[in-house]
Amino acid sequence: MGRFKIKKQDTFIDMTPMSDVMVLLLTFFMLTATFVKEEPIQVQTPGSVSEIKIPEKNLLTIFVNPQGQVFMNLDSEPNMATLLDQMEERNALSGLTPEQKKAFTMCPTFGHPLNLIKSWLSPENDGKRNELLHQASAGIPCDSTNDELKIWVQAARDGLGENMRIAIKADQTTSYGVIKKVMDSLRSIHENRYNLITNLKGADE
Amino acid sequence: MAKAKESRQKKMNARVDFTPMVDMIMLLVTFFMLCTTLLKPQTMEIAMPSDKEDVNEADRSQIAESKAITILVDEGRTVYYFKGKPSDDNLEKSAFGKDGIRAVLMEANAEAVKKVKALKDEYKHKMSSNLTEELRLKEEYKAKLDEIKDGEDTPSVIIKISDKAVYKDQIDILDEMQICNIGKYVIDNFKPEDKAKIDAKFGGK
Numbered sequence: 001m002g003r004f005k006i007k008k009q010d011t012f013i014d015m016t017p018m019s020d021v022m023v024l025l026l027t028f029f030m031l032t033a034t035f036v037k038e039e040p041i042q043v044q045t046p047g048s049v050s051e052i053k054i055p056e057k058n059l060l061t062i063f064v065n066p067q068g069q070v071f072m073n074l075d076s077e078p079n080m081a082t083l084l085d086q087m088e089e090r091n092a093l094s095g096l097t098p099e100q101k102k103a104f105t106m107c108p109t110f111g112h113p114l115n116l117i118k119s120w121l122s123p124e125n126d127g128k129r130n131e132l133l134h135q136a137s138a139g140i141p142c143d144s145t146n147d148e149l150k151i152w153v154q155a156a157r158d159g160l161g162e163n164m165r166i167a168i169k170a171d172q173t174t175s176y177g178v179i180k181k182v183m184d185s186l187r188s189i190h191e192n193r194y195n196l197i198t199n200l201k202g203a204d205e
Numbered sequence: 206m207a208k209a210k211e212s213r214q215k216k217m218n219a220r221v222d223f224t225p226m227v228d229m230i231m232l233l234v235t236f237f238m239l240c241t242t243l244l245k246p247q248t249m250e251i252a253m254p255s256d257k258e259d260v261n262e263a264d265r266s267q268i269a270e271s272k273a274i275t276i277l278v279d280e281g282r283t284v285y286y287f288k289g290k291p292s293d294d295n296l297e298k299s300a301f302g303k304d305g306i307r308a309v310l311m312e313a314n315a316e317a318v319k320k321v322k323a324l325k326d327e328y329k330h331k332m333s334s335n336l337t338e339e340l341r342l343k344e345e346y347k348a349k350l351d352e353i354k355d356g357e358d359t360p361s362v363i364i365k366i367s368d369k370a371v372y373k374d375q376i377d378i379l380d381e382m383q384i385c386n387i388g389k390y391v392i393d394n395f396k397p398e399d400k401a402k403i404d405a406k407f408g409g410k
Contacts, residue, residue, distance in 0.1 A: 015223030022230040029237035046373040048380050050249035064372075167248060170372045177368030179375065183392075195248035198376055 039063075040109050040130035041071050046172035047201030054197060055165050060156050061197070062149070063109070064170035068178040069139030071111030072152055079160055080105040086155035092148075099123060109133065111140050114148055142185045150185045157191070166194040249379060272360045274313055276306065277399050278378060280369035285403055288313070296406050301377055310385040313360045320353045321386045354388025362390040365399055 041063045056075070063071040074080050084104055087093040092114060096104070100121040104110070107129050112120045119125075120132060132138065142149035157164060166186070170179055186194065277285040284306050287295045299305045311318055328346050332339070353359075362382065366375055375392075382390050 012220065012222075014220075015227050019223045019227045019230065022227055022234060026230055026234050026237065029234060029241060033237050033241045046376040048249055048376050049383060050380070052248050052250060054248045172371065172373035172376070174372040175368065176366050176370040176372060176375055179372050180366075180368065193250070193252050195250055196376065196379075197248050 039073070040133050041065055041111075043169055043171040044173075045169060045197050045199050048196075048198035049201065050198060051200065052195075054167060054195060058160060058164045059167055060153070060160075060164055061167045061169050062153075062182060063111070064168065064174050064178055064182060066171045066173045068175060069111065070142055070149060070178075070182060071109055071133060071138070072140065072149075072156075073109045074156070075108065077105045077108075079156075080108060082159040083152075083156050086159040087152070090151065090155060092151050092155070093117060096121065103129070111138055113137070113139075113141055114151075142181050144181075144184070147185050147188070149182065150189050153186065153191060154189050157189075166191060167197050168194060169197040249376070249383070251379065272358070273363060274310070274360050275363045275365065276378060277395065277403060278364070278366045278370050278374050279400070279403060280367055282370075282374060284378075285407075296402055298407060301374075306378070307381050307385060310360075310362070310381060310387060314385050314387055317353050317356055317359045317386050320356075321350065324349055324353065350386075351388065354386055359389060360387065362387055364390060364392045365395040366392065367395045367400070 043063060043065055058079070059075050061073040063073060065071070074083060081101075084093070084096075084101055088096075096118065100118065100123075103121045103123075103126070104117075109130070110117075110120075111133055116137060120129065125132060140149045140152060141147070153166065168179070168182065186192075273290075274286060274288050279285065282301055284299045284301060285296055286299055286306065286309060287297065289295065297309075299309060324346070328342065331342055364378055366378070379390075
């Protein structure tokens, strides 16, 4: 009898090797992930050929936005607390309630004149402190007559020790006049070594 | 007959379908890929002269020599430079980029540029798989590079940036220093006389 069988093809694909590879990839990305920290001050840094990497720990970043307002950022909560203690010791900032202090350590980026810091930290501003940095009255003054940046940096230096690095992160369209003021104020407290944060670009050779 | 029927066991398919798992892992991988920042921002290190009087005095006498090049950066990305002591007619107009100020600096620093190139070629083949050896080579390379940059006949560059310039101009000009291997440079104040000189020669606004 000429029976002929159609061989049934198995359409099942073995997914095991693929899932092996995927798990490996997943592990790699999970371990190397450093999440993008949201920065309330957005700046477009200029490109440079310099290839030095920025240190991650113990870094004080001074932000300068295109409007010339100056902000500061510290990398961790304990460092913020240390800075606050130092500021109180110098009587630059006083009379903060424990809640306000807590709020201060939770906001790594700050930048208000010293007389406005207290209202910035008041409880009714909970949850919108980062937005408040965009108002016109924000920004740490660093004129030669009213140099509060100097006080902040000095307090940070005393609190965090010699290993603290200072970095300036300014927008490429920021006027040089403002940068000069910041640099002059750093110079006046003998902070002569600092980093300028840039993007990588190739030299057009 | 009945016995045979009993012994016929149903063959179970031992294969597990991995497709849903792969799907899910793919999603996770995509999530982590998008959330990581592999590209860390770059920095450039800068050491400003201290404002202590004695240091400043030493710097001044050093750069008053004939090997000095002064670069003036004015608003609108215009660059002027003069060599040696300021006089009425040695001010030249230049521009940013390869054919502008870089060509000038490269020519002035030709000796050091040549040496650095030779040094780079020399160390290109001296790779080591030994980690400590590699580190030692890098240190050695850096020391030699610094030595060339600080050599006797390298030019000293004085950079003066107008307040009306932007931050990008400063980074660009500091970049040129790095590209042209200039080790001795200083950022000075842009004085009204400098502006007057530019106006006198090039009739700016």
